[in-house]
Amino acid sequence: MVPEQGVRERQRERTRLALLRESRRLFSERGYAAVGLAELVRAAGVTKGALYHHFPGGKTDLFRAVLEEAQREVALRVAAAAEAREDPWEQLTAGCREFLAAATAPEAERVMLVDGPAVLGWNEWRAMDEAASARHLTEALTALAEAGVITPQPVAPLVHLLSGAMNEAALWLASPSAGPGDLAHTTAALDRMLRSLRAD
Amino acid sequence: MVPEQGVRERQRERTRLALLRESRRLFSERGYAAVGLAELVRAAGVTKGALYHHFPGGKTDLFRAVLEEAQREVALRVAAAAEAREDPWEQLTAGCREFLAAATAPEAERVMLVDGPAVLGWNEWRAMDEAASARHLTEALTALAEAGVITPQPVAPLVHLLSGAMNEAALWLASPSAGPGDLAHTTAALDRMLRSLRAD
DNA sequence: CGTTTTCGCATACCATCGGTATGTCAAGGT
DNA sequence: ACCTTGACATACCGATGGTATGCGAAAACG
Numbered sequence A, B: 001m002v003p004e005q006g007v008r009e010r011q012r013e014r015t016r017l018a019l020l021r022e023s024r025r026l027f028s029e030r031g032y033a034a035v036g037l038a039e040l041v042r043a044a045g046v047t048k049g050a051l052y053h054h055f056p057g058g059k060t061d062l063f064r065a066v067l068e069e070a071q072r073e074v075a076l077r078v079a080a081a082a083e084a085r086e087d088p089w090e091q092l093t094a095g096c097r098e099f100l101a102a103a104t105a106p107e108a109e110r111v112m113l114v115d116g117p118a119v120l121g122w123n124e125w126r127a128m129d130e131a132a133s134a135r136h137l138t139e140a141l142t143a144l145a146e147a148g149v150i151t152p153q154p155v156a157p158l159v160h161l162l163s164g165a166m167n168e169a170a171l172w173l174a175s176p177s178a179g180p181g182d183l184a185h186t187t188a189a190l191d192r193m194l195r196s197l198r199a200d
Numbered sequence C: 001c002g003t004t005t006t007c008g009c010a011t012a013c014c015a016t017c018g019g020t021a022t023g024t025c026a027a028g029g030t
Numbered sequence D: 001a002c003c004t005t006g007a008c009a010t011a012c013c014g015a016t017g018g019t020a021t022g023c024g025a026a027a028a029c030g
Helices: A005-028 A037-044 A048-054 A059-083 A088-104 A104-118 A120-147 A154-176 A184-197 B007-030 B039-046 B048-052 B059-083 B088-104 B106-120 B122-146 B155-173 B181-194
Strands: none
Touching: A005 A037, A005 A048, A005 A059, A005 A104, A037 A048, A048 A059, A059 A104, A059 A120, A088 A104, A088 A120, A088 A154, A088 A184, A088 B007, A104 A154, A104 B106, A120 A154, A120 B059, A120 B155, A154 A184, A154 B122, A154 B155, A154 B181, A184 B155, B007 B039, B007 B048, B007 B059, B007 B106, B039 B048, B059 B088, B059 B122, B088 B106, B088 B122, B088 B155, B088 B181, B106 B122, B106 B155, B122 B155, B155 B181
16 A cells, blocks of 8 residues: 555655755756755745755755765666676676766766765765765675685775776766767776786 | 065065965865865965955965965876886886875875865866876876887776776775775785786 | 644844955055 | 055955744644
8 A cells, every 4th residue: 555645744755856856956067066055945946944954964965865866876777787797797897887887977977976075075975985886896896806706805995996997987988078989998998907807 | 696586576475375375284174165265364364355366266266276286296296206217117107106105195185186176177177187197197108008018099098097096096095994004905906907908 | 623733844034155346555667 | 756566455245054933734632
């Protein structure tokens, strides 16, 4: 049966979703600092009172919620691409390729990769990224190391190097300074770098 | 002979340097957004009038100058480390290692790697980084590719992948979540990744 | 079914912020 | 001696993020 939600609860969720949707759009389009609360609440059709009711931390809390949502979506895409493969090695490479494709979408990359660390601080941003998408990378590399596919080594440095490489590559590929063929070249170079980890 | 500067010009430079020094310190310690102009000019012993006289673009211009300075210092360290070697391949690896060491210093990394893209926008930040430090990387890789040391391939994707990897690694190494031995592990992993580019 | 409580928000207000317009006074040219 | 220029300081402004309070309807209660 349906959750039997009352009028009050439904309206509450509607407001929260409107706030989330509009703020995500505005933050993605123009960046966190360039969007004022007044414009935000006007676009969502509510007032600042509603904003602070749902997000007590104000603008920062709202941004955090938007970031979580965007990260969750990317993580889902990456996980889906990886689980479509059987071989653990192919899971890694497919996941990395999917991440590049997902993070290249200009819709959320500004929130995820540019404003995220600056607004929340690098430590909190890193913790969120770790919980969302980098966790998969850690698990995949750990499994490959234990299976002997890649040479035994601490995985944490690898995760950061690879994560940083893919983040920057995504930003570049989505920028005007990158051309159409660069995505293929980048994935090829990334593949070669990944292959350097193999034991054979 | 000395540049024969008058009282006016010397005072001007003094003010400009004080502004630059204090803003660099405050931006590095607490981040761009958390530092107000009032506190800034008070720390430098001047007023807002002086700030806007030297930096017409206001807070953003000041930050840009700080970022340029920090990037120039890092680039100098990297170039010095590279030029101390003869072999082009060793120049590359030594330069990368020196970059990791330089960018790990918590003094400027916040300005260079976290606030930089958010404040100036990723495009401008990337252009500045390219002009300062990533340029060396591009030149080194191009030379190695032409010499046949690394397999022929477009260098732009490589530059972005490696630059991003090192930036993120530097942030991680300077964070509380990294341990003392992680720098060695990271440089080792980076070395292995670089070696994967070689033709032999 | 009337009363009371709670809750989801709107309104009004505030301190502070980045930015600007104007004033000032000494250094440097003539 | 005079006048121009430049390096600031002072005073001020609109807008911003954040808070305190008010309010009306929905739910809980007897």
